[in-house]
Amino acid sequence: MYPEEFLYTRDHEWVRVDGNTATVGITDHAQKELGDIVFVDLPAVGTHVAAKESLGTVESVKAVADVFAPLTGEVISLNPKVQSAPEIVNTDPHGEGWLVQLRVRDRNETEGLMTTEEYEKYLKGEGGH
Amino acid sequence: MSRLENRRYTKGAVWVNIELHLRARALTLSRGVCYVCRGRRVRGLRVYIVPSSGEGPWHLRQRTQPGFSNLGVSLATPAEITLKRTALFDAHRQAGARMVNFAGWAMPVEYTGIVEEHLAVRTRAGLFDVSHMGEIEARGPKALAALQHLTCNDVARLALNQAQYSALMYPQGSAVDDCVIHRLGEDRFFICVNAANTQKDYEYVLANNPFPATSDVEIRDVSEGYSQLALQGPAAVVILAQVTAPDPATLKTYWCRAASCCGVDGLLARTGYSGEDGFEFYFPPAESLTVWNGLLEAGRPHGLIPAGLGARNTLRLEAAYPLYGNELDEETTLLEANLGWISKLDKGEFIGKASLAEQKQKGVRKKLVGFEMIERGIARDGYPVRINGKLCGRVSSGSFAPYLKKSIGLAYIPPEQAAPGQEMQIEIRGKLAGARQTTLPFYRRAKNDHDKDAKTQKR
DSSP, X not given: OOOTTOXXXXXXXXXXXXXXXXXXXXXXXXXXXXXXXXXXXXXXXXXXXXXXXXXXXXXXXXXXEEEEOSSOEEEEEEOHHHHHOTTHHHHOTTTTTOOEEEEESOGGGGGGSBOHHHHHHHHHHTTOO | OOOGGGEEEOSSSEEEEHHHHHHHHHHHHHXXXXXXXXXXXXXXBOXXXXXXXXXXXXXXXXXXXXXXXXXXXXXXXXGGSOOEEOTTHHHHHHTTOEEEEETTEEEEEESSOHHHHHHHHHHXXXXXXXXXXXXXXXXXXXXXXXXXXXXXXXXXGOOTTBEEEEEEEOTTSBEEEEEEEEEEETTEEXXXXXXXXXXXXXXXXXXXXXXXXXXXXXEEXXXXXXXXXXXXXXXXXXXXXXXXXXXXXXXXXXXEEEEEETTEEEEEESOOSSSSSEEEEEEOGGGHHHHHHHHHHHHGGGTOEEOOHHHXXXXXXXXXXXXXXXTBOTTOBTTTTTOGGGOOTTSOOOTTHHHHHHHHHHXXXXXXXXXXXXXXXXXXXXXXXXXXXXXXXXXXXXXXETTTTEEEXXXXXXXXXXXXXXXXXXXXXXXEEEEEEEOSOSOOOXXXXXXXXXXXXXX
């Protein structure tokens, strides 16, 4: 279910770190919690964000959820598909539904993130669905 | 995130979504405005409180309540409070519904998804459990006179088996609640009211009954005696006809009668809250599963699916039907809410008539308008509305509209600025996005043969 190569936050974002580039999305659990996603708002390319700061919002019909930056860095690209067809965040949250890519400043920050095993355990502990 | 597990409850009427608030506080730091509490504080803590008398997670609103000492400490966990359940609670869970606290009831907000359920109702049919709705009965020789005094529409115009959209009135011309009154006999009326308001309505009706010392009118809260299912959508009549007698096709819009559905006797009304053709069936709760399963089975070949309160809200918003707590409250007159059409100032005396008559002459203080977003963004309940940069009102209901596929909303603004085409800005969590006023409703279904036959309908 949750890809082994990802790291996860307690706020249900995933991140895949590849060199200095981090691809960020929301987890399958998060998209299920939100329901039908109809709008995605992302920061402009070039924006600098600190870890745990807002990295935009994902909105379903009934709720608004913030996406928080898992790592500190600069936004280097946005997924154009999620802006025109936000429902792909529901259908493929760990793949086609990625949100942004960051140029990471400090790779050591990943130490504060959860591994797949830890995240799955975290979901169970939350009384997950 | 609307996880029940993240909520903490007060003993009475509210829950606090702690996770959402914490997420919002992080946003506060980055943008300067907490869109959750919008800067309000309750005893030093910024919180987002949703009254259970409010409308569920998509109606997040701020409200300060008295008695909030030790907030976050003395609040109960979900396991410690008991939400009321309809007779179909287990059926909803089995159908995969996500359950939420709605007005103190555990209700399905969605099954397969709000968008799919919304589209099913617009194009085929959806089945809603609305058993949380309240029912109040008024009977006796003075029942008609009592309701004429308490409500704004002209109850005397109701023929036997006819139904009418109306409102219980405050003296200031605002609604205690909006309701549908069914005339079941010369001296017998059956009133469907909002779940969140049932107790308040019942007490208000008792307290303001103009014939309290006589037995000429008997008023009873009969809510526990009824389940209510709403079958809505263009295929509703065909589906219902398979399992219902007499033939529902011969029932006109806003008429009702005794009927047997799936072998269960009850009251069938051709009413609804979706903007589509549809029916509402009131019957004994013990028979709920029989009717629920019977209708779903009869409807399966027609694409009928169960639909939750999420779709119910987006459907009513596209149809621009008011929701009590959003468009209607103690402070808002019927004229301001575009409900002049149910305010029958010529019917004789009723509570609030003088205020409405005066306002009709002098003009309203605010007006309900519809708008659609012309820039990216979704307007949501409570967001500020600006015209030429000046704060002039708030969004009363706002959402992405699944059938119209755009972001729409209703807002109260100064009457002089109400005009279709007028551009406005909606303040979406600190950022302004353009919107334009439209005519209402946003969505109106195409008329069919049934409607042409039913031209004589009165609401």
